[in-house]
Amino acid sequence: MTAPEGDPAPVVPGRRRLLRAGALGLGALGVGAAGAGLDRSLRDPAGSGAEATEPDPSPHGGAVVPFHGAHQAGVETPAPASATFLALDLREEVDRDGLLRMLRLLTDDAARLTRGAPALADTEPELATEPASLTVTAGFGPGLMARAGRQAPGWLAPLPAFGIDELEEQWSDGDLLLQVAADDPLTVSHAARMLLKDARAFATLRWGQTGFRRSPGVVRPGSTLRNLFGQLDGTANPAPGSEHFAKVVWIDEGPFAGGTSMVMRRIRMDLDGWDEADRGAREAATGTRLDSGAPLSGGDETTLADFEQVSANGFPVIGEFSHMRRARGVDDGEHQEIYRRPYNYEHAPAPGSGLLSEAGQVFVSFQADPLAQFLPIQRRLDELDLLNQWTTPIGSAVFAIPPGCAEGDFLGQAVLE
Amino acid sequence: MSQHSPLPSAALTSLAPAASVRALVGRPTRRAALAAALLLPLAACTSGASDGSAPDGTASDAGGAASDGGVAGADGLALVDPWVKAAEDGMTAAFGTLVNDTGRDLQLVAASTPASTEIELHETASDGSGGMSMQEKEGGFPIPAGGELVLEPGGNHLMLMDLTAPLQPGDEVELTLRCEDGTELVVDATVKDFAGAQEHYEPEDSSGSGASDAEGHGGDHGSGQGDDGHEGHGGDEQDGHDADEHSSDEHGDGDAHGNDAAEQDGAE
Numbered sequence: 160m161t162a163p164e165g166d167p168a169p170v171v172p173g174r175r176r177l178l179r180a181g182a183l184g185l186g187a188l189g190v191g192a193a194g195a196g197l198d199r200s201l202r203d204p205a206g207s208g209a210e211a212t213e214p215d216p217s218p219h220g221g222a223v224v225p226f227h228g229a230h231q232a233g234v235e236t237p238a239p240a241s242a243t244f245l246a247l248d249l250r251e252e253v254d255r256d257g258l259l260r261m262l263r264l265l266t267d268d269a270a271r272l273t274r275g276a277p278a279l280a281d282t283e284p285e286l287a288t289e290p291a292s293l294t295v296t297a298g299f300g301p302g303l304m305a306r307a308g309r310q311a312p313g314w315l316a317p318l319p320a321f322g323i324d325e326l327e328e329q330w331s332d333g334d335l336l337l338q339v340a341a342d343d344p345l346t347v348s349h350a351a352r353m354l355l356k357d358a359r360a361f362a363t364l365r366w367g368q369t370g371f372r373r374s375p376g377v378v379r380p381g382s383t384l385r386n387l388f389g390q391l392d393g394t395a396n397p398a399p400g401s402e403h404f405a406k407v408v409w410i411d412e413g414p415f416a417g418g419t420s421m422v423m424r425r426i427r428m429d430l431d432g433w434d435e436a437d438r439g440a441r442e443a444a445t446g447t448r449l450d451s452g453a454p455l456s457g458g459d460e461t462t463l464a465d466f467e468q469v470s471a472n473g474f475p476v477i478g479e480f481s482h483m484r485r486a487r488g489v490d491d492g493e494h495q496e497i498y499r500r501p502y503n504y505e506h507a508p509a510p511g512s513g514l515l516s517e518a519g520q521v522f523v524s525f526q527a528d529p530l531a532q533f534l535p536i537q538r539r540l541d542e543l544d545l546l547n548q549w550t551t552p553i554g555s556a557v558f559a560i561p562p563g564c565a566e567g568d569f570l571g572q573a574v575l576e
Numbered sequence: 577m578s579q580h581s582p583l584p585s586a587a588l589t590s591l592a593p594a595a596s597v598r599a600l601v602g603r604p605t606r607r608a609a610l611a612a613a614l615l616l617p618l619a620a621c622t623s624g625a626s627d628g629s630a631p632d633g634t635a636s637d638a639g640g641a642a643s644d645g646g647v648a649g650a651d652g653l654a655l656v657d658p659w660v661k662a663a664e665d666g667m668t669a670a671f672g673t674l675v676n677d678t679g680r681d682l683q684l685v686a687a688s689t690p691a692s693t694e695i696e697l698h699e700t701a702s703d704g705s706g707g708m709s710m711q712e713k714e715g716g717f718p719i720p721a722g723g724e725l726v727l728e729p730g731g732n733h734l735m736l737m738d739l740t741a742p743l744q745p746g747d748e749v750e751l752t753l754r755c756e757d758g759t760e761l762v763v764d765a766t767v768k769d770f771a772g773a774q775e776h777y778e779p780e781d782s783s784g785s786g787a788s789d790a791e792g793h794g795g796d797h798g799s800g801q802g803d804d805g806h807e808g809h810g811g812d813e814q815d816g817h818d819a820d821e822h823s824s825d826e827h828g829d830g831d832a833h834g835n836d837a838a839e840q841d842g843a844e
Contacts, residue, residue, distance in 0.1 A: 257744070257746075259746075260744070260745065260746025260747065261745075261746060263746055264745060264746045264766070264768070267766070279657055279659050279766060279768060280659050280671070280768040280770050282772065356769060356771075357745065357768070357769060359769060360662070360744070360745040360769045361745070
């Protein structure tokens with residue numbers, strides 16, 4: 160939106176180029192990431208004496224993920240280390256005009272901060288100088304669509320109740336979702352606060368959740384996340400940049416074309432209870448080897464599971480009750496796949512609670528149609544999944560992620576205007 | 577450009593055609609950006625002050641620059657990142673960085689906006705007792721060739737003396753800035769919810785009671801706005817203190833980032 164750029168540093172491509180980059184950019188981004196990995200692996204080996212150049216002492220701080228494009232950043236782009244999820248409720252008196260003004264302000268903040276520039280009227284501009292792959296992703300709840308006077312997608316509603324749920328309202332629903340993520344928690348903190356300051360005239364904070372993944376440079380980019388059970392989580396994901404990913408995630412027609420749906424579940428994990436399970440019991444529950452992530456039927460992390468394989472005494476090697484069997488994407492040839500982009504959470508337990516941790520997962524999945532893709536999987540897990548013994552969903556929300564925007568436009572413009 | 581021109585008549589009369597270009601610093605649409613690109617060469621021609629230093633706003637870049645949120649200024653004069661503090665009524669202030677690429681020294685002498693009956697150019701100085709106070713800047717602000725003038729909270733700023741209507745976050749406000757030599761710049765400034773910018777205002781002719789810059793007190797400066805429009809914002813004593821409500825609860829809890837938003841809710 161408003162946007163005079165004082166600082167000439169960022170080379171800002173023209174609108175048309177941006178749109179084209181949006182369409183093609185992710186492939187390029189994937190290549191870039193792979194290139195960086197390759198670069199590092201070439202530099203790291205022991206015989207690096209030949210290396211003349213000084214290593215960059217802060218290689219991640221300046222990394223920029225383009226904000227503008229056909230899709231919003233923060234979905235197909237690599238999941239950075241630190242994330243804050245904010246759900247806001249519109250104030251009662253905010254009308255459609257107010258809503259659009261808010262989105263323009265937030266879009267401007269996001270566009271600036273993600274390229275390492277301070278927000279307009281940023282009171283701590285020094286905290287904005289290391290974008291560290293910052294992304295800001297906006298999602299709309301049913302309340303926002305109603306306030307804008309626009310038809311919401313049919314699936315944009317709370318998920319049906321599941322037997323395993325112990326939902327708490329404080330972690331559920333909301334009119335507007337902001338996913339703020341970067342490879343640095345201080346960057347995330349500043350961006351989130353800046354966005355909240357510009358939203359507060361229009362909305363109140365319903366809930367906030369924070370989560371973490373591996374820090375940058377710790378594991379090979381693209382590695383599957385380990386959750387707090389030690390389990391590799393997300394192995395079955397479609398590969399970002401692939402046609403498969405596009406088919407699973409992006410909506411291909413209607414106002415939300417180029418957007419997607421986001422399912423958020425706050426899943427409490429009973430780490431103390433998990434401690435009581437030995438490795439065999441754990442692997443029986445997950446259906447995978449904990450070390451490699453390989454299915455119990457053999458191979459490595461990426462080997463397809465052989466669900467037919469039986470043990471010497473005739474039992475399925477990957478148990479009927481195992482998470483892997485129950486959560487597998489393709490069931491009876493149907494297109495039931497999702498893209499998981501979860502974060503771990505861990506907070507200090509309440510004083511005096513006797514617990515060692517308050518921990519779990521901010522489960523995040525993106526899929527073009529949550530009812531056709533997410534819901535069948537979740538129903539199966541609800542019916543039977545040995546992991547349920549240690550996991551409890553305590554929050555749930557569904558948001559519609561509008562497509563990305565071009566320079567000068569605001570997030571959700573295509574959907575709301 | 578603006579329907580009223582409360583500026584010293586000297587500034588109006590001294591110069592021939594003022595180079596007046598709409599600098600699209602607001603939320604430029606593509607069409608508007610193109611329009612700016614078309615306007616620029618005209619402005620350059622009419623200003624008569626061009627010294628050939630070819631400011632960046634040539635026709636070819638201007639469209640791109642403006643649509644990128646860049647700055648197309650009056651023949652090389654630009655206000656970068658213009659914004660105004662949101663206020664219900666009374667006074668508020670406008671900020672930004674004036675960049676002078678005209679190749680000549682300028683003196684900012686006046687400003688106007690449809691949003692306020694009057695704009696004063698203010699400087700902020702130590703009041704000698706540890707605080708800061710602000711006062712009208714006699715003669716305006718110099719902007720040397722190739723230099724800039726920073727207008728910021730706690731420093732020099734444009735004071736909107738008496739708002740004609742509430743300025744809500746996300747609004748766009750047109751500002752017209754005039755220099756002594758007739759150079760004129762029109763920009764759209766974004767209204768921001770901002771807790772700071774509460775300099776103590778000490779008009780030279782006042783008895784000293786003063787008013788906080790952004791609080792919109794009608795008392796000292798004859799608002800004429802009355803107390804209308806304050807419904808839902810709490811006490812009459814604290815007229816128009818929206819911004820202050822924000823600031824006072826801002827640092828309440830060390831907890832999650834959005835607590836102030838939640839508290840905000842409670843405050844209403």
